Amino acid sequence: MRYNSTKFGHSCPTAEIRCSVNRFRRSNFMAAAIASDAMDSVPLDIAAVLNALPEPVFVLDAQDRFLYVNLACEQFFRSSSATLIDRPLGDFLQEDSTVFSLIMQARSSHSSVSEYGLTIETQRIGSHFVSIDASAIAETPGQVVVSIQERSIARKIDHQLSHRNAARSVSAMGAMLAHEIKNPLSGIKGAAQLLEGVVENPGDRELTNLICEEADRIVSLVGHMESFSDDRPIERGSVNIHEVLEHVRRIAQSGFGRNVRFFEIYDPSLPPVLGNRDLLIQALLNLVKNAAEAVPDQGGEIHIGTRFLQGVRLAVRGGGDRVDLPLMVSVRDNGGGIPEDIQLRLFDPFVTTKTSGKGLGLALVAKVVDSHGGVIEFDSEPGRTEFRIMLPLALMRNKRS
The missing domain is CATH 3.30.450.20 (PAS domain)
Known part of the structure; x- marks a missing residue:
């Protein structure tokens, strides 16, 4: 080779x-x-x-x-x-x-x-x-x-529109409830902290700690919900996708992916992508984290790659516009695969196979990709799951302007 x-x-x-x-x-x-x-x-x-x-x-x-x-x-x-x-x-x-x-x-x-x-x-x-x-x-x-x-892709893209509609419905509810939930939670946590300082029974102190922990957990969940409610256009510019992927890999290898073997298959000739660096890091970090949690404890592998796709376009439904999506980023693992019964709903909020998961990671990934005008798809079977993100290049915007 x-x-x-x-x-x-x-x-x-x-x-x-x-x-x-x-x-x-x-x-x-x-x-x-x-x-x-x-x-x-x-x-x-x-x-x-x-x-x-x-x-x-x-x-x-x-x-x-x-x-x-x-x-x-x-x-x-x-x-x-x-x-x-x-x-x-x-x-x-x-x-x-x-x-x-x-x-x-x-x-x-x-x-x-x-x-x-x-x-x-x-x-x-x-x-x-x-x-x-x-x-x-x-x-x-x-x-x-x-x-x-x-x-194949057409059905997935069509279903992603439903994913995003569902996400928007959930985000609207989250935006409406966030303020109403956070204020009383702050009062509940403050009262629990005051009680913690006066109770003497260890069992009562344990209960006040539990109240504080659960209040923090709900605040965190509401914060995740609020991230879906922000529909403002993102700021985009020229982003080196390989620098983003290297940053994600370093974070993974220093933490949740320290026992996983990483393989990088990059096309070094790719020009910059048109995107938001922080949001791309957030989305790709979610994909890599999911992959790291899916692989076996021994022999776990994650392959990260980039490719140029000649002539790939997305037709914008309801109009005659077409978007060129020539840059593909892939994240592939050798884990157990995604259960078939949730594959069609995988990008919906609160859909997860993890016992402690919130089911918001992939929904957030789909939202970030959508905000970049891109497409995300996946294939999964036992021993192999691959997510692919297709994005526009920065030079595409320059050609149109």
Whole structure:
């Protein structure tokens, strides 16, 4: 394995970065292989793999006519392959669909382009909230292979909107109650402290201590709730994401993560991110702390990485705006995984698997990422959980201004 040295002096296993390939990109390569040959000469294993995928995959020629479709694509467009092949995509989608601009971008840039959170709607196929990956086929100029994802990132992003609505409801309640709760708690704690000075019975003194501790705990919880109620725009500027990650790692290794092995896989060529340094530290520290608490006592590992994602965009629902999210930060651990029954609610306030947890850490992470105009997603299974944050770069703002 070859290693590249970063500006921080850490080793970056290049091979591991290159192995982090999206499986939909792999399906695109297989579809491209099919499109380059006659259908009856397609190797059975490649065609079988593509037809086994639950996601639609299709290949277009330079005139946007279908050259190949898998079974899921037939179901998506509600038409057989015999009907689709050689027909233009425009016969099945509206002419002003963003899908066409995405395909044109992939074709003109000779690269892969992704967009999250698109709505495709026609009378024939109905309405679908999807993410799309379009890749130009280098060997055959003009041809583009497209994969549509309905149940992965798009669903997660859509659910995150519900997460944030729930968080806003909780924050509104927290803001309203915070003042009313803190004042009487201060009086209760003050009275308990006065009693502590006059009681002689050790049992009574223990009870007054308990009152003070519980009052402090409630004040702390209300403070966390108040953090959700602040919806003011954050101050953002150019932030070196690797400096932020190094700061987080140092905090972790000097405290809660002292028994964990850390691996850093950085892309040292990344430009600054457009963000708020303190809030990014807060969010990433929460993710790393969760990872450290999830890994086993012996052999615990946390992998922190950065990558540049070419052509990744988020469609802003309810409008025509699109946000480029080319910088990805990942935090991966080898813990036991997240229970499936809470994965869809993971970013909701008060959802936790910890017996002593408040369930506000990941909700706060989601709020910070949202305030940066980014997206957070995760994959989890026993032995491997990875959180990925996609953010805009500082130079993106300069290009728009």
